[in-house]
Amino acid sequence: MELFFYFFIFLFGLIVGSFLNVVIFRLESGEQVVRGRSHCRHCRHILEWYDLIPVLSFLALGGKCRYCGKALSVQYPLVELATGMLFVAIFNFQFNETTLYFPPSTFHPLLSTLYFLFIASSLIVIFVYDLKHYIIPDKIIYSAIIVSVFYLILGRIWEAGLPGSGFGSPASGVLGFENLIILFNPFIAAIAAGGFFFAIVLITKGAGMGGGDVKLAFLMGLALGWPKILAALFLAFTIGAICGIILMLLKKKNFKSEIPFGPFLVLGTFIALFWGEEIVRWYTGYLF
Ligand SMILES: [Zn+2]
Known part of the structure; x- marks a missing residue:
């Protein structure tokens, strides 16, 4: 049960991590953070939901854009994984150690x-x-x-x-x-x-x-x-x-x-x- 809870927190962290990637790229390009759909940074093709699954899409596509074949930044999976792991660590410390x-x-x-x-x-x-x-x-x-x-x-x-x-x-x-x-x-x-x-x-x-x-x-x-x-x-x-x-x-x-x-x-x-x-x-x- 506890494992299931932490798995859920990890997934939640992955999703937040993929949002953080969007925030980073939009800060770079000066686009508005909330508006507009995600697109490839090279060919600007609008990405579908199955291109946006944290970590898995990156692995399934071999780190390349589905539409233009250019390399995707490793920042995507790294930020997602880091966020997922930190969220698990925060919940774990907060509820078990209270430090x-x-x-x-x-x-x-x-x-x-x-x-x-x-x-x-x-x-x-x-x-x-x-x-x-x-x-x-x-x-x-x-x-x-x-x-x-x-x-x-x-x-x-x-x-x-x-x-x-x-x-x-x-x-x-x-x-x-x-x-x-x-x-x-x-x-x-x-x-x-x-x-x-x-x-x-x-x-x-x-x-x-x-x-x-x-x-x-x-x-x-x-x-x-x-x-x-x-x-x-x-x-x-x-x-x-x-x-x-x-x-x-x-x-x-x-x-x-x-x-x-x-x-x-x-x-x-x-x-x-x-x-x-x-x-x-x-x-x-x-x-x-
Ligand atoms: Zn592309």
């Missing part, structure tokens, strides 16, 4: 899960788009930040009104002091992370990082809170440095070439989302 709750929350589990599915989807689009174009699309990052702010504030108000939540006064629905501190946590994490990247941009005069990285760091603070944001940034810089060295050794990039940093921030966010507390505990235990 995704930030801060420890009695906020409606389903709403909290939906929030993280939305954040994961936004981060996948940012990962692919920054990797391809060295830019983080404003439309995506701003909508993710606005949704996060609403989610955090509504979640706290919800809890303040919940009897037995231990915060605030259930009768009045007024936010208690402890509740306010928990509410401030992600905003402090966001301002600290965003400020840190803003300082880097100022010091390096925008040579390494850009405004997109500042906004992404701010979003990461909102979604992860303190101290998970520390784990995410630490991981992003570590993975980024390792990849940079490997690329230089392979002579694909020299020291001066531009490597987008957004994908590393996204990777750091996903790892910290699932294992951030363990990483912080391990690291502070190692220090003291």
Whole structure:
């Protein structure tokens, strides 16, 4: 039964992933995200429903367009699979380990899960788009930040009104002091992370990082809170440095070439989302 549930979540993730591919390509071409039917990027032939089945259509067609025979981007199946697997991971953690709750929350589990599915989807689009174009699309990052702010504030108000939540006064629905501190946590994490990247941009005069990285760091603070944001940034810089060295050794990039940093921030966010507390505990235990 549980397996069936996760299989269904995986399929749901595949379908969302194929929508994310559409979002990415339409951001690239400037078309409207919702309107217009999907078509081949080469011959512009309108695609039928059987051309649009996640992963399976790509495999059945051997990675080529049915109409013009040109190669289809591997981005299609990769984004679909990544979304499917992340959705399964989010549901699994949310319901079995509750580590995704930030801060420890009695906020409606389903709403909290939906929030993280939305954040994961936004981060996948940012990962692919920054990797391809060295830019983080404003439309995506701003909508993710606005949704996060609403989610955090509504979640706290919800809890303040919940009897037995231990915060605030259930009768009045007024936010208690402890509740306010928990509410401030992600905003402090966001301002600290965003400020840190803003300082880097100022010091390096925008040579390494850009405004997109500042906004992404701010979003990461909102979604992860303190101290998970520390784990995410630490991981992003570590993975980024390792990849940079490997690329230089392979002579694909020299020291001066531009490597987008957004994908590393996204990777750091996903790892910290699932294992951030363990990483912080391990690291502070190692220090003291
Ligand atoms: Zn075609």
